[in-house]
Amino acid sequence: MHDLIYGIGALAGWIAFVYKLNHLRQDWTNPALRAMVAAFGFSAVAFTLTVGLVYQPIDAALGVPNLTKLFIHSFMVLFSVCVLQLLAFWQYPAPRARHRARVYWAVGLVIVAAMSALIVVAPIHDRYTIHFWKTHAGETLMLWYLVMFLVALSAGLLAIAYRSWHFAGLTAQLPWLRRGLRLTALGALVSFGYCACRGSYLILISADVRVEPLVDIAQPFASLGQIVFFAGLTMPGWGPKTRVDQLSAYRALEPLWSALHDAFPGIALHSAAEGDSVAVGDVNYRLYRRMVEIWDGYLALRPYLPASAAVRPGEPLASDDAARMINEGLKNRQEGYEPAAALPEQPPSVQDNELEWLIAVSRSFARMRARELDHA
Structure with a gap:
């Protein structure tokens, strides 16, 4: 079931990526479109790497068990950075949007660097496990690593939801753009359900209480949220007004x-x-x-x-x-x-x-x- 859920999310990501990549070929100089394509790409790769049939061979090739998890989590943080960059170019004049994009990337890369340092030194590389959260979340370094990942992803998703909904309120005369932004906000909130479930698991485990179903319940939120999210960002091109x-x-x-x-x-x-x-x-x-x-x-x-x-x-x-x-x-x-x-x-x-x-x-x-x- 794990591979099926994340496999559906990966498929949706690659469809969205190819769809917008075709637009980007026609307008490569467009920074907002580049940010959207990059966001779809980061998400698609992250979901693909989560599938066991892909995860295990890459871990074996790297020779470091569980290191692939760093790529998955880092790509999801960068996904949030790219979407925030996209919304900045939609909402602000170009100079201000560029400044905000630089800030987003600086913060995102610092978080990824800190996560990398924690996972490299953590004692989790002796054996491969697909039950990464259930196996390692209780270890001190990995608890900090996972908290950092969830806080960064949660902040990004909530900011995306707020800004998409707010921006939608300013586009009353462009109905398909408005609907797309509201669907984007909904997708971000559904994806946040993943963070809420996994975050609750970490809080409980720090109190020596294990509620492992929370880890599994989070998975559908991740895939469904991304599908809704992709639909929202591509919706402006669907409308009857060509x-x-x-x-x-x-x-x-x-x-x-x-x-x-x-x-x-x-x-x-x-x-x-x-x-x-x-x-x-x-x-x-x-x-x-x-x-x-x-x-x-x-x-x-x-x-x-x-x-x-x-x-x-x-x-x-x-x-x-x-x-x-x-x-x-x-x-x-x-x-x-x-x-x-x-x-x-x-x-x-x-x-x-x-x-x-x-x-x-x-x-x-x-x-x-x-x-x-x-x-x-």
Whole structure:
């Protein structure tokens, strides 16, 4: 049963790895996509090494029984590091995401180094055992080793769950990205069930109480959690709205976004030199960022909007009217008009889907600008 459970987890990991590796071949410079592929790879290798038919020959080849466990646990710690790095590139501008990624990797590598030192000197290499936790968890050095592993993995999984769920709340107009992030959070919590069971086992064993079923109960949490996790991170590409449709929407917002960006360059979360690909290659993300930047530009433009922009809170605003007001506000700013007193920082209400409304505003805005050029 042990090999079957972990074998299913390994198979799911390799499927996810190959699926995203194909995307990475098309966009190798994308650091977020590289982090995702690395995370899938670390997890797939870790689960594969856990299967007895793979574990035993590698231990025999190394000539050091049970050393393969270090690889398994280290790869799971690095898996958490890679997913945290991925979420950083999804959520923050590239420079800040890179800084966070360096911190994650530094902490992860220190933990792996400490685990390596403990397991190398621990007296556990005289004979091979597949019941690693039940056999060695009560030994002092291995207790510290396993505690360090579980704390590192638990911290990573809980951080992933929190950040995925929080980020999902900001993507209401991109339903498949939102669903994927929430499923990712669920997968992280299910995987945490593994840490909870094994952690409880260590706490009890330190009190000279052995509840060995806790070790076995943890196994399904590990595999099921990873399967849900993989499904969540790959879900944005499953939706009925194809990549071509998303890219079309992204481009449709270009006229409005460009005009606001020219007036207020600070709304861009990534510099022109960095480009979108530095943030994340997933068009879901780029579309979401463009929508956020348009709203930021609108808020910056509010002091220059005409008096007719004073819409009562909650009152829907037609896309043509919004485009006209934005166009007039940009002209007022360009012509040096004194800004009006600061207006409440509240975007206008939209009638239906926010993305469709913004696309309609952008197209109406583009038509207005084209007519003005024709009459110039």
